Amino acid sequence: xxxxxxxxxxxxxxxxxxxxxxxxxxxxxxxxxxxxxxxxxxxxxxxxxxxxxxxxxxxxxxxxxxxxxxxxxxxxxxxxxxxxxxxxxxxxxxxxxxxxxxxxxxxxxxxxxxxxxxxxxxxxxxxxxxxxxxxxxxxxxxxxxxxxxxxxxxxxxxxxxxxxxxxxxxxxxxxxxxxxxxxxxxxxxxxxxxxxxxxxxxxxxxxxxxxxxxxxxxxxxxxxxxxxxxxxxxxxxxxxxxxxxxxxxxxxxxxxxxxxxxxxxxxxxxxxxxxxxxxxxxxxxxxxxxxxxxxxxxxxxxxxxxxxxxxxxxxxxxxxxxxxxxxxxxxxxxxxxxxxxxxxxxxxxxxxxxxxxxxxxxxxxxxxxxxxxxxxxxxxxxxxxxxxxxxxxxxxxxxxxxxxxxxxxxxxxxxxxxxxxxxxxxxxxxxxxxxxxxxxxxxxxxxxxxxxxxxxxxxxxxxxxxxxxxxxxxxxxxxxxxxxxxxx
Ligand code: BES
Ligand code: MN
Ligand code: ZN
Numbered sequence: 001x002x003x004x005x006x007x008x009x010x011x012x013x014x015x016x017x018x019x020x021x022x023x024x025x026x027x028x029x030x031x032x033x034x035x036x037x038x039x040x041x042x043x044x045x046x047x048x049x050x051x052x053x054x055x056x057x058x059x060x061x062x063x064x065x066x067x068x069x070x071x072x073x074x075x076x077x078x079x080x081x082x083x084x085x086x087x088x089x090x091x092x093x094x095x096x097x098x099x100x101x102x103x104x105x106x107x108x109x110x111x112x113x114x115x116x117x118x119x120x121x122x123x124x125x126x127x128x129x130x131x132x133x134x135x136x137x138x139x140x141x142x143x144x145x146x147x148x149x150x151x152x153x154x155x156x157x158x159x160x161x162x163x164x165x166x167x168x169x170x171x172x173x174x175x176x177x178x179x180x181x182x183x184x185x186x187x188x189x190x191x192x193x194x195x196x197x198x199x200x201x202x203x204x205x206x207x208x209x210x211x212x213x214x215x216x217x218x219x220x221x222x223x224x225x226x227x228x229x230x231x232x233x234x235x236x237x238x239x240x241x242x243x244x245x246x247x248x249x250x251x252x253x254x255x256x257x258x259x260x261x262x263x264x265x266x267x268x269x270x271x272x273x274x275x276x277x278x279x280x281x282x283x284x285x286x287x288x289x290x291x292x293x294x295x296x297x298x299x300x301x302x303x304x305x306x307x308x309x310x311x312x313x314x315x316x317x318x319x320x321x322x323x324x325x326x327x328x329x330x331x332x333x334x335x336x337x338x339x340x341x342x343x344x345x346x347x348x349x350x351x352x353x354x355x356x357x358x359x360x361x362x363x364x365x366x367x368x369x370x371x372x373x374x375x376x377x378x379x380x381x382x383x384x385x386x387x388x389x390x391x392x393x394x395x396x397x398x399x400x401x402x403x404x405x406x407x408x409x410x411x412x413x414x415x416x417x418x419x420x421x422x423x424x425x426x427x428x429x430x431x432x433x434x435x436x437x438x439x440x441x442x443x444x445x446x447x448x449x450x451x452x453x454x455x456x457x458x459x460x461x462x463x464x465x466x467x468x469x470x471x472x473x474x475x476x477x478x479x480x481x482x483x484x485x486x487x488x
Contacts, residue, residue: 001177001194004169005131007124007148007162009155012115014040018075022109023068025081025101027117028053030063033087037113037151044074052082063089064096068105078106087117092398094119098126099465102145110148120152121161128169129465134180164293168479171289172472178281179457179470183257183274188230188305191256191277195235195284195303201291204238217324218344224337225306227261227314234345237287237301242486247298249355250287250478251345253338253362254280254305261308261334262316275470276338278457279361280305285475290482297486302349304341308334320419324348325441330416333424338364339434340423343441350443357386357447360438361474362454367430368404369455376400377456377473380435383447390449393481398464399473400456410436 042049066083225232280303381387
């Protein structure tokens with residue numbers, strides 16, 4: 001797995017600054033004020049920082065971004081990256097500033113002169129999150145930055161605050177690796193093996209194989225995978241850090257490749273369907289973070305791992321399948337497979353664990369991208385309190401999330417001539433009808449959220465805290481929700 005860069009925190013050493021190698025980052029607040037460490041750099045460089053902070057360019061610069069002063073006189077460093085950041089930045093600004101440092105041209109070895117900025121840990125968090133590269137399949141190394149050191153006023157305190165953030169960074173990287181991995185590598189077998197390996201971290205991991213899934217009656221999940229040579233699996237991950245109350249449940253769609261099945265997708269863009277396990281990827285990343293930071297909460301993560309392929313054994317359009325719950329489904333489109341996987345996994349999770357609340361994540365519909373683009377995940381819920389708590393957590397982490405409607409009015413679109421419901425009902429409100437379908441497998445007494453992450457799991461451009469590709473959207477928001485709900 002991609003390991004985060006190591007960041008160490010050291011006490012300020014004014015005399016060491018002139019001899020620092022590689023790149024040095026300094027902070028300048030929007031009013032032009034600089035701390036003692038930046039003042040030292042200013043003096044060594046004969047006033048370059050002050051001149052920059054008085055320039056038009058500085059006025060126009062967005063907070064949390066910077067410019068590189070290359071090969072400054074008076075210093076051994078190759079460059080000084082001057083970042084505009086207020087003395088009391090928001091969490092989002094501080095992380096953005098750290099991220100800007102991670103991608104400053106040729107960052108290499110980096111020393112960040114933070115001094116007394118109160119968001120030092122968040123600066124390191126942004127730096128670590130943005131310094132991600134997926135080079136598992138590159139024959140030459142592509143990483144720009146190897147490690148960083150931060151000069152901060154209270155290194156032990158900052159290191160303590162950064163500890164849980166480092167656990168989150170690892171969880172996010174675990175998710176990103178899973179989502180970026182091609183489907184010939186990340187088969188259902190490989191995915192399950194990566195999850196089983198997390199037992200070393202103290203997670204309880206159980207892999208349920210096809211024969212057992214058949215006994216349990218998870219026929220809709222098995223139907224999706226029956227055209228693939230990779231066996232379908234359900235993996236249950238448990239973290240018991242919080243006494244004996246019922247767990248909080250996370251459920252993920254893990255379609256390792258979605259060809260559409262017999263209702264096959266068009267060729268253009270089909271390669272992106274390697275990311276159709278994004279929901280399961282986020283669940284796995286959250287579970288990893290919970291274990292790494294030794295969370296005081298009981299959480300169960302359940303993922304359905306299948307591959308949707310066309311084959312002589314594949315399910316056909318028109319097939320009728322009885323779900324584990326007992327409701328029958330007419331499969332009028334084999335490309336609406338995510339809801340078939342989730343129907344059984346949601347039901348199984350409630351039957352076995354009677355969770356206090358349940359959140360599922362899925363790259364469920366292309367339609368959610370039409371509605372919300374790549375800025376927000378769709379949030380569907382049967383419970384206003386839980387939903388508000390989640391939206392608050394997502395906002396605090398700057399992970400876009402927007403509530404979308406569920407309603408009995410959408411439910412009637414699911415009517416089938418031959419079965420209790422059909423799995424696909426055309427374009428109008430396609431994301432809400434998908435949510436409505438899932439809700440049929442949620443007990444009314446279970447507070448529940450469905451997160452449609454089709455638009456946010458993978459991006460074709462760089463974002464603030466991630467390079468192009470998998471984002472790990474949701475790992476931070478869900479971890480925050482769990483810590484707000486159970487640990488404060
Ligand atoms: N995995 C797709 C949804 C998707 C689309 C994810 C684009 C990420 C990017 C899902 O299984 C699917 O194919 N959904 C269909 C549903 C339709 C057949 C009712 C869709 O959105 O077109
Ligand atoms: Mn599909
Ligand atoms: Zn899919």
